[in-house]
Amino acid sequence: MKVLLVEDDRLLAEKIVQALRVEKFAVDVAGNGVDGQHMGETEAYDAAVLDLGLPKVPGAEVLRAWRKAGRQLPVLILTARDAWTDKVDGFKAGADDYLTKPFRVEELIMRLRALVRRSAGHAAPRIACGALSFDAQTGVFELDGLPLKLTALEWRVLECLVLRKDVVIERGDLTEKVYEGDVGTDSNSLEVIIARLRRKIGRDAIETVRGRGYRLIAVPSA
Amino acid sequence: MKVLLVEDDRLLAEKIVQALRVEKFAVDVAGNGVDGQHMGETEAYDAAVLDLGLPKVPGAEVLRAWRKAGRQLPVLILTARDAWTDKVDGFKAGADDYLTKPFRVEELIMRLRALVRRSAGHAAPRIACGALSFDAQTGVFELDGLPLKLTALEWRVLECLVLRKDVVIERGDLTEKVYEGDVGTDSNSLEVIIARLRRKIGRDAIETVRGRGYRLIAVPSA
DNA sequence: GGGAAGCTTAACGCAGCCTGAACCGGACGG
DNA sequence: CCGTCCGGTTCAGGCTGCGTTAAGCTTCCC
Numbered sequence: 001m002k003v004l005l006v007e008d009d010r011l012l013a014e015k016i017v018q019a020l021r022v023e024k025f026a027v028d029v030a031g032n033g034v035d036g037q038h039m040g041e042t043e044a045y046d047a048a049v050l051d052l053g054l055p056k057v058p059g060a061e062v063l064r065a066w067r068k069a070g071r072q073l074p075v076l077i078l079t080a081r082d083a084w085t086d087k088v089d090g091f092k093a094g095a096d097d098y099l100t101k102p103f104r105v106e107e108l109i110m111r112l113r114a115l116v117r118r119s120a121g122h123a124a125p126r127i128a129c130g131a132l133s134f135d136a137q138t139g140v141f142e143l144d145g146l147p148l149k150l151t152a153l154e155w156r157v158l159e160c161l162v163l164r165k166d167v168v169i170e171r172g173d174l175t176e177k178v179y180e181g182d183v184g185t186d187s188n189s190l191e192v193i194i195a196r197l198r199r200k201i202g203r204d205a206i207e208t209v210r211g212r213g214y215r216l217i218a219v220p221s222a
Numbered sequence: 223m224k225v226l227l228v229e230d231d232r233l234l235a236e237k238i239v240q241a242l243r244v245e246k247f248a249v250d251v252a253g254n255g256v257d258g259q260h261m262g263e264t265e266a267y268d269a270a271v272l273d274l275g276l277p278k279v280p281g282a283e284v285l286r287a288w289r290k291a292g293r294q295l296p297v298l299i300l301t302a303r304d305a306w307t308d309k310v311d312g313f314k315a316g317a318d319d320y321l322t323k324p325f326r327v328e329e330l331i332m333r334l335r336a337l338v339r340r341s342a343g344h345a346a347p348r349i350a351c352g353a354l355s356f357d358a359q360t361g362v363f364e365l366d367g368l369p370l371k372l373t374a375l376e377w378r379v380l381e382c383l384v385l386r387k388d389v390v391i392e393r394g395d396l397t398e399k400v401y402e403g404d405v406g407t408d409s410n411s412l413e414v415i416i417a418r419l420r421r422k423i424g425r426d427a428i429e430t431v432r433g434r435g436y437r438l439i440a441v442p443s444a
Numbered sequence: 445g446g447g448a449a450g451c452t453t454a455a456c457g458c459a460g461c462c463t464g465a466a467c468c469g470g471a472c473g474g
Numbered sequence: 475c476c477g478t479c480c481g482g483t484t485c486a487g488g489c490t491g492c493g494t495t496a497a498g499c500t501t502c503c504c
Contacts, residue, residue, distance in 0.1 A: 074340070091332060092359055096340055097319065110313050118296070118318060118340055138389040151492060152433035188450080189494055195452055210449065210502070373481055410461080411483050417463060432460065432491065 001116065002026045004048040006036030006062065007078070008055055012101075016049070019105040025112075033057025040066045040073075047116050049108065050095075051078045052086050060086075063093040074115040076108070127162055130219035132201055134162045143201055143219070150200070153178060153193050161206065161216035170213040223338065223381055224248040224399040226270040228258030228284065229300070230277055234323075238271070241327040246361060246377055247334075248402040255279025262288045262295075266398055269338050271330065272317075273300045274308045282308070285315040296337035298330070335359060342385040349384055352440035354423055356384045365423055365441070372422070375400060375415050383428065383438035392435040 003025050007013040013029055020027045028043065030036035033054045040048055040062065048066075052059035063075055077090040077098045090098060096119075097111055127134045133142045141148040141158060150158065156178045160169055175190055194214060198206055205219040225247050229235040235251055242249045250265065252258035255276045262270055262284070270288075274281035285297055299312040299320045309320055318341075319333055339358045349356045355364045363370040363380065372380065378400045382391055397412055416436060420428055427441040 091336060096336060107309075110310070111319075114313065114318050140389065153493065187495065191450065192452080192494075194450095198451095208450070375482070409484065413461065414463080414483075416461095420462095430461070 001047075002028070002043075002045050003112065004028050004030065004036070004040055004043070004045045006030045006033070006040075006048065006054070006059070007051045008032055008053075009051070016105060016108065019109060020112075023109050033059065033062045037062045037065045040071060041069045045073050047073055047112055047119075048075045049078065049112070050075055052090055053078075053080055060089045060093040063090065063095060067094040072119075074119045076111055076115060078103075127165070129162060129165050129216060130205070132162070132205065132219040134159070148200065150197075154197050154200070157190070157193050158197055158201075158216075161214065165216045168209050168213050168215045172213075174213060223378065223385075224250070224265075224267050224402070225334065226250050226252065226258070226262055226265070226267045228252045228255065228262075228270065228276070228281065229273045230254055230275075231273070238327060238330065241331060242334075245331050246374065246381070248378065248399060250402060255281065255284045259284045259287045262293060263291045266395060267295050268399065269295055269334055269341070270297045271300065271334070272297055274312050275300075275302055282311045282315040285312065285317060289316040294341075296341045298333055298337060300325075332359070335361075338385070349387070351384060351387050351438060352427070354384070354427065354441040356381070358385075370422065372419075376419050376422070379412070379415050380419055380423075380438075383436065387438045390431045390435050390437045394435075396435060 001024070003020060005013060005016055005020075005027055007016065007029070008031055010031070013031070017027050017029055028039060028045070030039050033056055036050070036054075037057070050059050050063060054062070059077060063077070066073075066075070074096040075094065077095045079086045079090065079098055079100050096115055099108060099111060125136045127136065131144045132148075134140075135142075139155075139159075141150060141155075141162075157174060160174055160177050171190070178190070178193075194206060194208075202219050205216060207215045207217055209215055223246065225242060227235060227238055227242075227249055229238065229251070230253055232253070235253070239249050239251060250261060250267070252261050255278055258272065258276075259279070272281050272285060276284070281299065285299070288295070288297070296318045297316065299309075299317045301308045301312065301320060301322050309322075312320060318337055321330055321333060335358055349358060353366045354370075356362070357364075361377075361381075363372060363377075363384075379396060382396055382399050393412070400412070400415075416428060416430075424441050427438060429437045429439055431437055
């Protein structure tokens with residue numbers, strides 16, 4: 001857990017650094033806006049604590065520069081007690097949280113933890129299967145990096161398969177999951193869906209296991 | 223944007239609700255912990271505001287219950303001025319931010335916006351989607367740099383879509399978030415709203431995914 | 445070789461969606 | 475207190491995409 005602290009007040013900075021180190025954070029400190037901006041742009045931090053009341057370069061500008069450089073790390077800004085406009089400005093620049101001075105260091109740590117926890121929760125859980133990938137969060141399939149257009153039923157079937165790739169999914173299990181509950185289908189509609197899927201993602205991607213069901217294997221690239 | 227407010231002080235609750243409604247949030251209110259817990263577990267909210275000082279069931283318990291049930295929505299807790307331990311307890315239970323009473327409603331709204339924005343995966347308060355851009359702080363949409371005039375419902379729908387652009391938003395999720403609480407609408411009013419939106423921001427901007435819902439993609443410039 | 449299981453293609457019909465226009469209630473303003 | 479406007483909903487008509495059916499073909503195994 002690596003944190004960047006941008007704070008010109010040496011005393012306060014030292015206090016924060018110590019507390020953070022006790023809590024097992026790795027901390028880098030920048031004493032002014034220029035250094036802070038540079039470090040934030042070049043190093044990979046999990047979060048940043050940024051004093052808005054910096055001399056020379058305003059903190060909000062530093063933050064804006066980070067965002068412009070594509071840095072998405074969570075940023076907690078520090079403001080003077082009654083600098084309401086600063087706060088708003090900070091949020092406009094892309095801050096994620098703020099704290100007004102003076103504050104308790106425990107509180108800063110708590111906030112930081114909450115920030116990091118939340119931003120970490122956005123790691124997209126991806127399932128890859130050869131050229132095919134599935135983003136469980138958004139439910140989007142991609143083939144060779146290109147989004148795959150699927151119909152509702154195709155999607156359901158492929159989801160079933162990809163969630164348990166390499167293992168055989170029984171025919172019955174598939175129909176049951178795809179056609180919620182009511183089964184009794186003596187038709188071949190599932191086979192039609194499979195055929196259409198095969199045409200889209202590659203003939204060999206879905207292996208058929210006679211008398212049992214289907215199984216998704218590594219999809220060959222194009 | 224649907225928010226759950228759990229607050230036993232009716233006066234305060236009413237004040238918050240009004241402010242939130244003015245800011246285009248859809249709000250459900252629970253007057254006690256039991257209702258709050260139940261609503262938070264069963265309905266799909268984008269965020270919750272939770273008073274920790276509830277009678278009977280402590281707010282932290284409500285929050286813990288939500289987390290235990292797998293609810294990941296961002297939660298902002300309200301505490302009395304000097305209830306430091308409450309605060310810590312709240313964060314331990316999984317809160318994402320807090321506010322001490324008394325507070326300015328504008329601040330609550332700002333925090334809420336920041337929370338939602340973050341949980342939607344956007345670090346910066348400005349979301350761009352082709353020619354369309356959205357300022358999450360002010361809630362203003364712009365098309366090709368010109369402010370876009372939207373009605374209340376249009377705005378809510380588009381906000382839902384833009385906060386999770388490129389991903390399919392289920393029909394049900396949309397109606398639920400746009401129409402407060404009571405759903406059960408077997409009408410096509412949502413479709414009408416979508417049609418009107420399309421006319422304003424471009425026919426191809428909102429893709430319809432049959433049987434599932436809609437999805438906002440890069441808006442072509444004029 | 446024969447039968448069973450599965451594949452594939454094409455056609456059909458309907459559910460789901462779109463949209464214009466009418467309807468209606470509430471919010472203003474005179 | 476009554477018109478007007480605005481925005482949300484309802485309705486009807488039309489269209490399209492998708493799931494199903496059916497029929498003929500292929501593959502597998504005894």
